[in-house]
Amino acid sequence: MAEPRVPGDDPGTLELPCGETLHAHDLDMGMREIDCACGDRHAIVVDVHPISRFVPEAIADVLRETIETDDEFPEFSMPHVMGVVMEEFPDEVAVADVAEDGHVGYALVWVTDFDSRRLHEIVVELLVELMEHAASHGDDATASQFEQQMMNFDVEAFVEQYREERDFESEVDTPV
Numbered sequence: 001m002a003e004p005r006v007p008g009d010d011p012g013t014l015e016l017p018c019g020e021t022l023h024a025h026d027l028d029m030g031m032r033e034i035d036c037a038c039g040d041r042h043a044i045v046v047d048v049h050p051i052s053r054f055v056p057e058a059i060a061d062v063l064r065e066t067i068e069t070d071d072e073f074p075e076f077s078m079p080h081v082m083g084v085v086m087e088e089f090p091d092e093v094a095v096a097d098v099a100e101d102g103h104v105g106y107a108l109v110w111v112t113d114f115d116s117r118r119l120h121e122i123v124v125e126l127l128v129e130l131m132e133h134a135a136s137h138g139d140d141a142t143a144s145q146f147e148q149q150m151m152n153f154d155v156e157a158f159v160e161q162y163r164e165e166r167d168f169e170s171e172v173d174t175p176v
């Protein structure tokens with residue numbers, strides 16, 4: 001995932017897909033997006049953001065219940081969400097591991113080439129796929145019921161409405 005570290009390299013440095021460079025110290029956990037020097041806006045995500053940044057708590061609950069994690073994180077959380085995004089878009093996500101850095105209140109930070117709204121749509125699409133996959137391992141009735149529901153699911157409309165309902169300017173991201 002990360003580039004091999006050369007001596008003196010700062011783990012807080014993010015080499016963005018657009019060619020610009022950021023440092024974790026330039027960011028804080030209340031930020032959702034930055035205006036980059038390249039002229040684009042890029043989404044910012046840190047590991048302590050709740051999944052409810054993207055989907056309602058009820059869906060986050062389903063994800064935590066149905067998806068088994070096999071890493072150091074005890075339950076499905078933002079690092080898994082961004083792991084799925086990185087798998088899908090390996091060249092469009094920069095990540096920094098700042099766990100050793102006492103200056104920031106988070107351990108991992110991701111900056112994507114796309115803006116916060118596009119990231120939101122991508123995350124919702126990928127989470128729906130994940131849940132579909134999980135549902136298909138349940139009984140047939142559950143799986144087909146889920147598929148029925150998801151056939152009519154409009155990701156763009158969902159994201160539009162979800163972002164309207166929430167105060168994205170707020171420093172504190174509270175679940176709805």
Ligand SMILES: [Zn+2]
Nearest residue numbers: 018020036038
């Ligand atoms: Zn940029």
